[in-house]
Amino acid sequence: xxxxxxxGPGLVKPSQTLFLACTVxxxxxxxxxxxxxxxxxxxxxxxxxxxxxxxTGSTYYSPSLKSRTSIARDxxxxxxxxxxxxxxxxxxxxxxxxxxxTFILGETDKNLYDYWxxxxxxxxxx
Numbered sequence: 299x300x301x302x303x304x305x306g307p308g309l310v311k312p313s314q315t316l317f318l319a320c321t322v323x324x325x326x327x328x329x330x331x332x333x334x335x336x337x338x339x340x341x342x343x344x345x346x347x348x349x350x351x352x353x354t355g356s357t358y359y360s361p362s363l364k365s366r367t368s369i370a371r372d373x374x375x376x377x378x379x380x381x382x383x384x385x386x387x388x389x390x391x392x393x394x395x396x397x398x399x400t401f402i403l404g405e406t407d408k409n410l411y412d413y414w415x416x417x418x419x420x421x422x423x424x
Contacts, residue, residue: 300324302395302415310389310422316382320395320415325376333398334378336369337406338391339417345406346391351378358403385422392417 306318320334335350349359351369359367368381382389396411408414 304418318380340391
């Protein structure tokens with residue numbers, strides 16, 4: 299059973315860089331061909347798709363976040379990561395990582411994803 303676990307700082311100051319990791323456990327052969335995504339949910343708002351990295355390392359980002367977002371893989375640690383530059387209080391959200399067998403662009407419907415993390419709260423405040 300594949301499990302995803304997000305980790306990172308709970309509190310970040312404005313203008314700093316947010317760095318989150320998603321650790322993948324229980325993965326076997328087929329998951330080597332999966333797509334790995336980051337999705338967030340600001341308080342009182344809906345889910346927002348941020349970006350995805352493929353099993354080949356190709357990345358795709360939300361147009362609204364592209365200039366500040368970077369997703370990478372660290373296969374040695376069974377992790378994929380999210381870097382968000384120059385955060386503001388509007389970046390306060392619960393951040394989720396998710397995995398899918400098929401390429402999903404821009405979708406936040408949990409039913410489309412094969413695996414979904416529990417989420418980690420990130421607050422941007424001075």
